Amino acid sequence: VPAVDYDKLRSALSENGRLITDLADYEAYTHDATADSGTPGAIVFASNANDVRATVLFCHKHNLPIVPRGAGTGLSGGCVPSEGALVLSTEALDEIEIMPEEKIAVCGPGVITRDLIDGAEAVGLTYAPDPASYTESTLGGNVAENAGGLRCVKYGVTRDYVIGLQAITADGCTLDTGWFTERPAFELGELLIGSEGTLAIITSIAVSLVEPSGRGTTILAAFGEPSDAARTVFALRRAGLVPTVMEFMDGDAIDCSNAYEPTEGLHKAAALLLFETDPHHHDMERLIEGICSDNHCTLLRTEPDPNRAEDLWRVRRNLSKAITDMAALRVSEDVAVPISRFADLVAFVDQMNHSSHYRINAFGHAGDGNLHVSFLSEHDTSRDRENIDSLVETLMRKTIELDGTLTGEHGIGLAKRRLLPLEFDPPTLQFMRHIKDAFDPTGIMNPDKIFPV
């Protein structure tokens, strides 16, 4: 990237827009929640859509890569700067307008997911997707990566709630898909969801809100074999039961969590399932307990009170921190498979763990066939990284063989782009590239992401 004179851009920004080139205090902007990082040439903190347009036009003119960024909680390197790129932060675009009668909220991309949920709850509604990082993550990032969440088994993912977008393209045009009704012709909004900033910069997001379903009963079931837990997931699905939450953890993940803070009755569990029942289905508790018993659960704890249920949730809530504390190097993947293949995937990870000298464990939103697989190493050497990369590829090949996907909810970003050809065949990838070229002919929009080099 050549040296760039940013003064013209600085003067084009609005009063509250900021452009930073002295980056010493902005280390956080060199990375997301993965181990990848890059050094930007500058950071723009946009204060409105005009700042976004000015920035895009400047980058377009100077052929400068532009990397949009929300809260930086992403798990695939989607907002990791290309070397010398301009990082465009949309954190300050955080307005929320709620239309209770339409059950619609129109948000800036910088809105924190939890603030949207809180705003919706204040008018008796809720926003359903709840990515694990929802207290920090931005809605713009959720849309760019099509984030999922704990409740996705019942409520679906971000895509299912976005009803319209405004976005600024590489040549400074504003796309406006409308949002009050289903729209005809080509759904540009659906195309932008999950596109990780490679097509346009999202400046406004309309989402549908739903009636809150209330809290259900929490059920924790432990199993002596991971396959018993996986079979339980499938049996529940076959019985037509859709709990609000259905989380899976394997034995190694439980051990990690127990080492951090023990939970009674779990010291020898080989797997667990954690449910929250749908409160509108008054017989669900009994039915779930029955199916867990039929599949040889070794422990069953039920807690109708949401506050006391935190005791049961702790094993899951501590998990991510527990795993990260445990290793010098942690590589996290989030594959997903059809629910009928979930048991096969769980068995495969269990076998990988046993036959590898790295610690490999799995947990995830089982109701969606979603499995977060963590590869842990006591040392962080280039050899370790290479070995784990190779294990990751083995996992991905198996996942695709099981009709699954490389990423259930984290996106491709930098982390998985080399593997994308496993999931899509050459013609399908070629048409994705055609679309990329149609939106971004000079390749400035978050380059290096999604597509293999």
Add this chain to the structure above:
Amino acid sequence: VPAVDYDKLRSALSENGRLITDLADYEAYTHDATADSGTPGAIVFASNANDVRATVLFCHKHNLPIVPRGAGTGLSGGCVPSEGALVLSTEALDEIEIMPEEKIAVCGPGVITRDLIDGAEAVGLTYAPDPASYTESTLGGNVAENAGGLRCVKYGVTRDYVIGLQAITADGCTLDTGWFTERPAFELGELLIGSEGTLAIITSIAVSLVEPSGRGTTILAAFGEPSDAARTVFALRRAGLVPTVMEFMDGDAIDCSNAYEPTEGLHKAAALLLFETDPHHHDMERLIEGICSDNHCTLLRTEPDPNRAEDLWRVRRNLSKAITDMAALRVSEDVAVPISRFADLVAFVDQMNHSSHYRINAFGHAGDGNLHVSFLSEHDTSRDRENIDSLVETLMRKTIELDGTLTGEHGIGLAKRRLLPLEFDPPTLQFMRHIKDAFDPTGIMNPDKIFPV
């Protein structure tokens, strides 16, 4: 279109594929359910995806327009042949594979919508979208036009159920979006839904199936003023009530239906609402009746028995036939507006009816803000068509002013392409064209549709 020697294509088709150039017996293939028509050069009845590919490649080589066709029940001219075009019928691609455990059906585009519903019901599930023509329409046509249906207030439209597609592009490539899990990168499938055959020919469709909700109670409410009915729709929405069906008919539509076959108590109604309650919400019947009464309904009939409820449904079921019988020329539009603007739209149509010498009436899936407006003329002259075109444009301008859409569920096709710039601004339309060019650089894929000339 130059004369084409079809022999090479004929010999490239599989044993059961057919190519017809003697079109005397194929008048039906010159039009859909609108008044538009065109004369094709040939019709190919594909028997599998290879026939589709051979046909596309032949058309690509000879720069011949290709117009895909399902059952021809469309209401926007989407499958009306361009002059001399090759019509590609996918009617014979009618295989259905149901995976009950995944709650997925994989269908050929020629599957009749009802056959899919029947197949799903045979394994205890259902397919939710039910366009009015579902006993004849094909799933491929439903996807191409993103069809809605009576139950869309509760269940959404076709887009909400399509989870993956295979499609053949202008250069003969097969796109495969996968379907068992949410997918990363660019959602080509979402782009193809509603694209009316202008990007690629769909050869396989995966849809999600749902648990059937069972039948609820039917409620018919009549009103002395259309505005009372429209306000009732909004009040129900505000109360968080989501019936399975919520249909609206204005006084003129009721008169048409009554003239065809009278329904007791409706001879002087200025509007009616027809509901089916959600059977899982046991208090919904009482709540709907209360809100109808609060809004001055003049008649309230409730029928819990689904068979006897047919008496109440008749007024709605007869309507389309009744209206068509009544006029030499009928132009039907299907606008939709945000639910809070529904009363404004109803009032506007009522006023148009009173101030025009054409008969103009309205009915529709009110829960979605969807309104079917029919313009009727006793004569079918070019002057009448021009006059009605101008009234349609007036309606469309008002609809867009109310944040609505030109088409709630019928698509743009030929019928509304001149109006598309009312709905999308120039940059957004320009990016749709970029995408069209990326998929179809030579412009052979259902040309003349969607985009204004």
